[in-house]
Amino acid sequence: ASLMKTPPKVTDESITIGGQTYAADAFTNVTPTILEKTTRQLHLLPTHPIAIIKDRISSSFPGFKHYDQFSPVVTTKQNFDDLCFADDHPGRSVTDTYYVNNKIMLRTHTSAHQSQTLAEADRLLITADVYRRDEIDASHYPVFHQMEGAELFDVNTVVQDVRKILETSGSKMSSTGAATAATGAVAAATTSGNAIHTTDTTVISAENPKQDCHSEEVMLATADHLKHSLNQMIRNLFSDEKELQVRWIDAYFPFTSPSWEMEIFYQGEWLEVLGCGVIRQDILNNAGKSDKVGWAFGLGLERLAMVLFGIPDIRLFWSTDARFLKQFQPGQIQKFKSFSKYPPCIKDISFWTVPGFHENNFCEIVRDVAGDIVEDVRLIDEFTHPKTKKRSVCYRINYRSMDRNVTNAEINEIQERLRATVVDKLKVELR
Numbered sequence: 001a002s003l004m005k006t007p008p009k010v011t012d013e014s015i016t017i018g019g020q021t022y023a024a025d026a027f028t029n030v031t032p033t034i035l036e037k038t039t040r041q042l043h044l045l046p047t048h049p050i051a052i053i054k055d056r057i058s059s060s061f062p063g064f065k066h067y068d069q070f071s072p073v074v075t076t077k078q079n080f081d082d083l084c085f086a087d088d089h090p091g092r093s094v095t096d097t098y099y100v101n102n103k104i105m106l107r108t109h110t111s112a113h114q115s116q117t118l119a120e121a122d123r124l125l126i127t128a129d130v131y132r133r134d135e136i137d138a139s140h141y142p143v144f145h146q147m148e149g150a151e152l153f154d155v156n157t158v159v160q161d162v163r164k165i166l167e168t169s170g171s172k173m174s175s176t177g178a179a180t181a182a183t184g185a186v187a188a189a190t191t192s193g194n195a196i197h198t199t200d201t202t203v204i205s206a207e208n209p210k211q212d213c214h215s216e217e218v219m220l221a222t223a224d225h226l227k228h229s230l231n232q233m234i235r236n237l238f239s240d241e242k243e244l245q246v247r248w249i250d251a252y253f254p255f256t257s258p259s260w261e262m263e264i265f266y267q268g269e270w271l272e273v274l275g276c277g278v279i280r281q282d283i284l285n286n287a288g289k290s291d292k293v294g295w296a297f298g299l300g301l302e303r304l305a306m307v308l309f310g311i312p313d314i315r316l317f318w319s320t321d322a323r324f325l326k327q328f329q330p331g332q333i334q335k336f337k338s339f340s341k342y343p344p345c346i347k348d349i350s351f352w353t354v355p356g357f358h359e360n361n362f363c364e365i366v367r368d369v370a371g372d373i374v375e376d377v378r379l380i381d382e383f384t385h386p387k388t389k390k391r392s393v394c395y396r397i398n399y400r401s402m403d404r405n406v407t408n409a410e411i412n413e414i415q416e417r418l419r420a421t422v423v424d425k426l427k428v429e430l431r
C-alpha cells in the first residue's frame with residue numbers, strides 16, 4: 001500500500017504507478033489526474049468518512065477476512081475474463097475503462113479480486129478504490145470506493161445451515177416449488193418494526209434465473225441468506241435514521257445468477273447502492289471450491305456515506321479542506337455541516353465598446369480564458385461619452401475556486417490574459 005504513495009508518472013512510452021513501470025500502447029488512456037488519485041487511499045485514512053463507513057459496515061460481518069491493501073493495477077483477466085465477461089462486453093471498451101496498456105488496467109470494481117481471495121477464504125471482504133470513465137455529477141465520480149463481500153457454504157448443508165440462522169432471527173426461508181419463488185419474504189419479515197422500510201417484489205424468473213447446477217432449494221437458501229445479511233447490515237448502519245426507504249430490484253451481472261441491486265431513496269431519487277447475487281459456480285470451481293455454493297455483493301461506499309453522513313456531493317470526499325476533514329472522527333457518525341465558501345477574488349475590467357458588441361461574446365471569452373474558477377460576471381457600470389458618443393462598460397468578475405484558496409497573483413495572470421484576449425477578439429479599447 002505504501003508503494004501507492006510513489007508519485008505516478010505518464011510519458012508517451014510508459015506509465016509508472018506504485019513504483020512499477022508499464023509500457024504504453026494504443027490502449028493507454030490513463031491520465032495524470034486519474035493516476036494522482038491512486039495515491040490518496042481514502043479508505044486507509046482512519047478519520048475519513050470512507051474509512052469510517054468501511055469499519056462500520058465490516059462490523060456487520062464479524063469473522064470475515066478483510067483485504068484492503070490491493071493495488072488498483074490489475075490484469076484484464078482479473079477484472080473481466082475470470083468473472084465471465086463476454087469478449088464484447090461494453091465494460092471492456094476504452095470509453096468505459098482506464099487502461100494502462102492492452103493487458104493492464106485500473107480495476108473497475110472490487111470483484112477483480114474475487115478469484116484470488118475466494119481461493120483463500122470462505123468469508124471475505126475487499127475494500128478498494130475503483131476507476132471508471134463514468135459521467136460526472138453529484139453521485140458519479142471517475143474514482144470511487146467499493147466494498148466486496150462474499151460468503152461460501154457447503155452445498156450439502158446450506159439449506160439446514162441457513163434455515164437455522166434465519167429461525168434464530170425470527171424469519172422464515174423462501175418456499176420452493178413455485179416456478180416464481182419470491183426471495184422477498186425474508187426481507188419483509190426482518191425489517192419490520194424499524195424506521196427502515198424495505199420492499200422486495202423480485203421473483204426468480206427466466207430473466208433472472210438460477211444456475212442449472214443449483215437446485216432451487218440450494219439457490220433460495222443462498223439468496224435468502226444474502227438478502228438477510230445485507231438487510232441486517234443496512235439496519236445496523238442506519239440505526240439512527242428516522243426514516244429510510246429501501247428496495248430490492250432484479251439485476252444482471254456476468255458473475256452472479258440470480259442477481260439483484262439494492263436502492264435507497266435519497267434527495268428525491270432512488271440511489272443504487274449495491275449489486276449482488278449467487279456466485280457463478282464456474283468461478284468457485286476455478287478457485288478450487290467446487291464443494292461450495294455462495295453469494296457475493298459489491299457496494300459503493302460513497303453512495304452509502306452520502307446517505308449516512310448527509311454529504312450532498314460525491315466530489316466532497318476528495319476535498320483536502322480541513323473544514324471537511326475535521327468534521328469526522330474514527331467510529332463516529334455525525335451529519336455533515338456545509339461550510340462557507342472560499343473567499344472570492346474580485347477583478348473589474350472596463351473598455352470602450354465597438355458597434356455590434358454583445359455581452360454574451362464577452363462572457364464566452366471569460367469562460368474560455370478562466371474556466372470553472374469564474375463564479376459570475378456582472379455589468380456594474382456603463383456610460384456614453386457626451387462628445388464622442390462612445391459607450392464604456394465595466395464588468396466585475398468574481399473568481400472563486402470550489403476547493404482551494406486562489407492567490408491574487410494567480411488571478412492577476414488570468415485577468416491579464418483576459419484583457420489581451422478581449423482586445424484581440426472583440427477589437428475593443430481598454431480603459
Ligand code: FA5
Nearest residue numbers: 109111134140141144272273274275276296297298300
Ligand atoms: C459492480 O461493480 C459489481 N462488481 C457489484 C457486484 C459484486 C455484483 C459482487 C455482484 C456480486 P455496479 O457497477 O453496479 O456493480 O457498481 C456497484 C456499486 O458501485 C453501485 O451500486 C454504486 O453504489 C457504486 N457505483 C457505481 N458507479 C459509481 C460511480 N461512478 N460513482 C460512485 N459510485 C458508483
Ligand code: MG
Nearest residue numbers: 261272274275
Ligand atoms: Mg449497477
